[in-house]
Amino acid sequence: MSDKGSYSRKATRRLVLGAALGATLAYGGFAIAADAPPHLLETGSTLLYPLFNLWVPDYTKAHAGLEITTQGTGSGTGISEAISGIAQIGASDAYMSEAQMKKTEGMLNVPLAISSQMINYNLPGLNDKNLKLSGPVLADIYGGKITMWDDAQLKAMNPDVDLPHQTIIPVHRTDGSGDTFIFSQYLSSSTPSWSSSVGFGTTISWPAVQGGLGAEGNPGMVNAAKGNPYSIVYIGISFKNATSAAGLGEAMLQNKAGKFVLSSKETVSAAVAATADKTPTDERLSLIFADGDNSYPIINFEYAIVKQQQPSPDMAAAVREFLEWAIKPDGGNSAQYLDQVGFVPLPPAIAKLSATQLASIK
Amino acid sequence: MRFKTGLAVAAGALPASLVLIILFLTIYAWPAILFNGFQFVTSNTWNLGNLYSDPVMVNGVQISPGAHYGILFLIVGTLLSTIIALLIAVPVGVGAAVFLAEAVPGRLRLALSFFVELLAAVPSVVFGLWGYVVVIPFLGHYLFPFMISVLGFLPFFGGPPGSGYGLLTSGVVLSLMIVPLIVATLRDALVSQPAEAREAVTALGATKFEVVWKVLLPSQSRVLIGASILALGRALGETMAVLMVSGNALNYLPGNIYTPISTMAAFIVSQLDSALQDPTDMAVKSLAEIALILSLISLIINFLARILLSFEKQGARRATFA
Numbered sequence A: 001m002s003d004k005g006s007y008s009r010k011a012t013r014r015l016v017l018g019a020a021l022g023a024t025l026a027y028g029g030f031a032i033a034a035d036a037p038p039h040l041l042e043t044g045s046t047l048l049y050p051l052f053n054l055w056v057p058d059y060t061k062a063h064a065g066l067e068i069t070t071q072g073t074g075s076g077t078g079i080s081e082a083i084s085g086i087a088q089i090g091a092s093d094a095y096m097s098e099a100q101m102k103k104t105e106g107m108l109n110v111p112l113a114i115s116s117q118m119i120n121y122n123l124p125g126l127n128d129k130n131l132k133l134s135g136p137v138l139a140d141i142y143g144g145k146i147t148m149w150d151d152a153q154l155k156a157m158n159p160d161v162d163l164p165h166q167t168i169i170p171v172h173r174t175d176g177s178g179d180t181f182i183f184s185q186y187l188s189s190s191t192p193s194w195s196s197s198v199g200f201g202t203t204i205s206w207p208a209v210q211g212g213l214g215a216e217g218n219p220g221m222v223n224a225a226k227g228n229p230y231s232i233v234y235i236g237i238s239f240k241n242a243t244s245a246a247g248l249g250e251a252m253l254q255n256k257a258g259k260f261v262l263s264s265k266e267t268v269s270a271a272v273a274a275t276a277d278k279t280p281t282d283e284r285l286s287l288i289f290a291d292g293d294n295s296y297p298i299i300n301f302e303y304a305i306v307k308q309q310q311p312s313p314d315m316a317a318a319v320r321e322f323l324e325w326a327i328k329p330d331g332g333n334s335a336q337y338l339d340q341v342g343f344v345p346l347p348p349a350i351a352k353l354s355a356t357q358l359a360s361i362k
Numbered sequence B: 001m002r003f004k005t006g007l008a009v010a011a012g013a014l015p016a017s018l019v020l021i022i023l024f025l026t027i028y029a030w031p032a033i034l035f036n037g038f039q040f041v042t043s044n045t046w047n048l049g050n051l052y053s054d055p056v057m058v059n060g061v062q063i064s065p066g067a068h069y070g071i072l073f074l075i076v077g078t079l080l081s082t083i084i085a086l087l088i089a090v091p092v093g094v095g096a097a098v099f100l101a102e103a104v105p106g107r108l109r110l111a112l113s114f115f116v117e118l119l120a121a122v123p124s125v126v127f128g129l130w131g132y133v134v135v136i137p138f139l140g141h142y143l144f145p146f147m148i149s150v151l152g153f154l155p156f157f158g159g160p161p162g163s164g165y166g167l168l169t170s171g172v173v174l175s176l177m178i179v180p181l182i183v184a185t186l187r188d189a190l191v192s193q194p195a196e197a198r199e200a201v202t203a204l205g206a207t208k209f210e211v212v213w214k215v216l217l218p219s220q221s222r223v224l225i226g227a228s229i230l231a232l233g234r235a236l237g238e239t240m241a242v243l244m245v246s247g248n249a250l251n252y253l254p255g256n257i258y259t260p261i262s263t264m265a266a267f268i269v270s271q272l273d274s275a276l277q278d279p280t281d282m283a284v285k286s287l288a289e290i291a292l293i294l295s296l297i298s299l300i301i302n303f304l305a306r307i308l309l310s311f312e313k314q315g316a317r318r319a320t321f322a
Helices: A003-033 A048-064 A073-086 A098-103 A135-142 A151-159 A178-190 A191-197 A217-226 A237-245 A265-278 A315-328 A334-341 A348-359 B002-040 B073-102 B106-119 B124-151 B165-193 B193-201 B208-219 B220-239 B242-244 B264-276 B282-318
Strands: A038-044 A067-070 A087-090 A105-122 A169-173 A212-215 A229-235 A253-256 A299-307 B057-060 B061-063
Touching: A038 A048, A038 A073, A038 B106, A048 A067, A048 A237, A048 A315, A048 A334, A067 A315, A073 A087, A073 A178, A073 A217, A073 A299, A073 B264, A087 A315, A105 A169, A105 A237, A105 A265, A105 A315, A105 A348, A135 A151, A135 A178, A169 A178, A169 A217, A178 A191, A178 A229, A212 A217, A217 A229, A217 A237, A217 B124, A229 A237, A265 A299, A265 A348, A265 B057, A299 A315, A299 B073, A315 A348, B002 B061, B002 B220, B061 B282, B073 B106, B073 B165, B073 B208, B073 B220, B073 B264, B073 B282, B124 B242, B165 B220, B193 B208, B208 B220, B220 B264, B220 B282, B242 B264, B264 B282
Parallel strands: A038 A067, A038 A087, A169 A212, A169 A229
Antiparallel strands: A087 A299, A105 A229, A105 A299, B057 B061
16 A cells, blocks of 8 residues: 555655745744834825925935835825824824824924915916915805806906906815815915814815815826816925926915915015914914915925834834934935925924924934 | 534634624714714715814714714715616616627627626726726717707706716716626526527517517516626725716715716725824714615615525526426
8 A cells, every 4th residue: 555655745745844834934033133124104295295205215325224115195194194103204284183182192293394385277378377366265266156267356356367257166185185284274364254164174074066176186186177177276386397287377375464476485485484483392383374475375384293102213213313314404404305396494493393303202 | 523613614704704894883883873863864064073173072972073974965976876887787788698698609609708707807996097097088078068969958968067077977987897797697697598488489480689679588687687786786885996087076966967976985985084184083983884884785785686686596497498
């Protein structure tokens, strides 16, 4: 009988399996024991995403072994993944609410730069003109009270523009969005009826407007405007190249002093100068609708939402050092990076507050 | 003996997991079910409330001020898009199944059937992407305005053509996904009909069309209904493709068939991140309530379909010859 043959076959099989198992365990153990370089995940705001994509390649080239993955998923996701610990750095245009700060202890909101938001539109033939719009008018458009481009209020604000008799298509963000947060804060600060009925937030209950569209992310907003004539959108300044390439028009917004301004380094800096000194130590402050003749009304701190307590000292050091580099005027906050996305560097006082918060990461 | 118990445990794990999923959803969503009550399915307003104000106590639960959860527009959107998908898929599916079963010789039938069934293998997100890039511009710029000029006098067919994202687009994309199901089931049923049935009716002088239309199809009506209900169940749960072409309407019902809509499955995906911002968790629990309602509807529909189709299998064995 083949007893001897089957015995040696079984033995060989067991030997091979055992060797394979042993090798896998040894390799796995070796990998864990050896110094695995930290791998950071940054996720969140699509407004901040282009800047992270400029920072990360240069920083990781200078710091061999460190890997940072960036994602553009919306400020809402940035905040929730930073809270849950999935992402080490949550990028957000919106600071966390008081209730969220109380619910989750030990979260830091660290401003990294100052950005702004554009109101863009797709008016065939008129996209090279800068239409004048105000907070109350935008609130009425997104509230469904102004439905046509040649409405009396729009014509009164833009007497020298031949506005077409077409339905306005207001486009909003469907994902939890920091852009929604700052846009709705502009509407709330300038329009009491919007403030009491809809309010502001990363997600708000948009009034029902027939034909109104939803889009995901800033790139989605650009596409929605490009594909839909007579639409109006709110898009972060870091997408100005995309909106210009798509041929979209940009609006001049009415600020608190009643003047109509376009977003630029000067107008954003003017707004920063008027508001930044009110910044508290936890740096959760809205910069919307600032005083000043030359202030652009929709500007905001770009936040890194970070847990104070990181899972390991290596991780904490990696996060802290990267963010400390990001806020340095000769590091991430230099013109070589910020000019490409249209952002403005942090004033020295704010940078100091950010550095204090970052030092507490362990 | 140990093998038998092991097998029993493994086999029992499957129905157990189904029960556990429903149980988990119910337990997790229970506070939301209590808070929302029946107006959850009759109210047309989904409002997360003011997430940046402090939570308030309403009816004994903590919620964000102004929070109100109503999903009527989701139920309407889901039902309308599935009905439109079926209205397109059933005639096309029946036609394709009849063609494959009756008008095509053996080897060609195998090849063509293979292709139709491969359509079911395409991931739904691919359908969504194709819909987004190809279908929407075509529909929005050409087909919808044409339909309005020709059919605009009918209710729901007139009005602004919109941007191409909407109810009809979702229905079209969904129908492509459920057609293979109908074709495959019906074609198998038609092919399995005994040749004597066809020969008997042909001997009485029926044309090929009459054979199909008056004898074969009516005898397979239960299979067709069962397959359609199965397809309905598939279309109800379809998430990614609809998310990309439906336009994501919020808080309003469609005024015509070109208007944006939202379906329950797509809504859960698109709103999850926002709901996680709610410090009181009531928003996520309300999303879980939507998931529970969707699961129960889908389970009931699939159950009905399976029963109908299993009757037919038993019936076919009995009805050999009258």
